[in-house]
Amino acid sequence: MYQIHHTEAIVLGYKNSGDYDRVFTFITKDYGIVYAKATGIRRESSKSRYALSLFSYCDIDLVYGKNYWRVTQAKLIDPHDELPHNTFSIMVASRVSKLIRKLCISDEPISNIFQEYQILLSEINDKDITKDNVASLEVLSVIKILTSLGYVNESSMLDIINNGISASDIDTQKKKTLVKYINNALKFSQM
Numbered sequence: 001m002y003q004i005h006h007t008e009a010i011v012l013g014y015k016n017s018g019d020y021d022r023v024f025t026f027i028t029k030d031y032g033i034v035y036a037k038a039t040g041i042r043r044e045s046s047k048s049r050y051a052l053s054l055f056s057y058c059d060i061d062l063v064y065g066k067n068y069w070r071v072t073q074a075k076l077i078d079p080h081d082e083l084p085h086n087t088f089s090i091m092v093a094s095r096v097s098k099l100i101r102k103l104c105i106s107d108e109p110i111s112n113i114f115q116e117y118q119i120l121l122s123e124i125n126d127k128d129i130t131k132d133n134v135a136s137l138e139v140l141s142v143i144k145i146l147t148s149l150g151y152v153n154e155s156s157m158l159d160i161i162n163n164g165i166s167a168s169d170i171d172t173q174k175k176k177t178l179v180k181y182i183n184n185a186l187k188f189s190q191m
Contacts, residue, residue: 036069
């Protein structure tokens with residue numbers, strides 16, 4: 001008998017497999033990055049079909065079989081349904097998702113990164129958000145993710161992050177400084 005692992009997750013991406021299956025990439029609260037197969041998810045009769053759309057926040061049950069994780073059940077918490085109305089928000093969510101997939105190791109807990117990505121998706125899900133605010137939120141989220149992974153450890157940067165800076169507090173000069181730190185951190189990570 002296999003153990004069922006229950007956790008919160010955000011869908012970072014997926015690939016179709018066979019006629020009715022998908023292999024999902026999740027960022028989970030308890031297990032970090034998880035690649036899991038959902039059998040029959042593309043059938044119209046699948047109960048979990050709409051819970052596992054791109055960037056959706058959901059509760060999932062996972063079982064680790066012989067070689068891979070399998071999704072046994074999924075329940076939608078927040079669909080982030082305003083994202084499709086704002087293409088710039090979708091681009092930002094995709095870029096941050098790609099960064100997380102490249103920098104994080106599978107099956108290693110990263111709850112602070114999960115929480116930061118969840119906050120980013122919730123904030124850019126507003127249909128009235130401006131492009132400048134979305135860009136500021138992206139810069140702020142990426143710098144927080146890189147800091148929590150240890151790529152940014154400058155004391156001045158840690159002071160900015162720990163003082164609870166918000167996207168509206170970021171002016172052009174601060175954004176340039178933060179982008180410089182981000183670029184240096186990514187260069188350091190050899191990505």
